[in-house]
Amino acid sequence: xxxxxxxxxxxxxxxxxxxxxxxxxxxxxxxxxxxxxxxxxxxxxxxxxxxxxxxxxxxxxxxxxxxxxxxxxxxxxxxxxxxxxxxxxxxxxxxxxxxxxxxxxxxxxxxxxxxxxxxxxxxxxxxxxxxxxxxx
Numbered sequence: 001x002x003x004x005x006x007x008x009x010x011x012x013x014x015x016x017x018x019x020x021x022x023x024x025x026x027x028x029x030x031x032x033x034x035x036x037x038x039x040x041x042x043x044x045x046x047x048x049x050x051x052x053x054x055x056x057x058x059x060x061x062x063x064x065x066x067x068x069x070x071x072x073x074x075x076x077x078x079x080x081x082x083x084x085x086x087x088x089x090x091x092x093x094x095x096x097x098x099x100x101x102x103x104x105x106x107x108x109x110x111x112x113x114x115x116x117x118x119x120x121x122x123x124x125x126x127x128x129x130x131x132x133x134x135x136x
Contacts, residue, residue, distance in 0.1 A: 011095055012105060018043045020106050021089055024113040027135055032121065039069075039120055040086045041113075047090055064093045065112040067119035087116040110135070 021041050028036060046060040057063055069085030089112060098105050111132060118128035 012091075014043045014045070014091055017089060017091055017094065017105075017109055020109040021087070021113050024110045024135075025117075028117070029131070029134065032117070032131070035121065036117060038085065039117070040084050041089070042086060043089045043091055045090065045092050047088070051088075060090075061093045061096050063090055064097060064108075065089050065116045067116040069120060085120055087113065087120070089113070089116075 018041065021043065025033065025036055025039075025041070047055070047057070047063050047066065051057075051063070051066065052060055055063060055066075066088045067086070068083070068088065070082060089109065094105075094108060094112065097103070098108055101108075114132045114135070115128055118125075118131070121127075123131075
């Protein structure tokens, strides 16, 4: 969904952003995709108040995505059962950034998804940039 398609239409819905996010997961190289199975993707309007406090946000618009879970490099077979690994995307901050920058929305969502998946994998920022470059 390009910016040209949205200039005079309604803002993308939670479901439309989720579709872009899930397409990003499906497009991951196979060696990564198999490790992404079971990661839950949720799209919400804004981070909740607890997340705002934890992340010490000045504004709920300051966070476009968040990974909650234990990265693969820190998981052990001896771990106790835990909450599922989740990626949160925040619609309103994404749309705000999209409107301010004019960046293609699908590219922006893909960028945030790859960044958050990178946290799941325990990757560095350089690793995340290499994955993103390989997917384009």
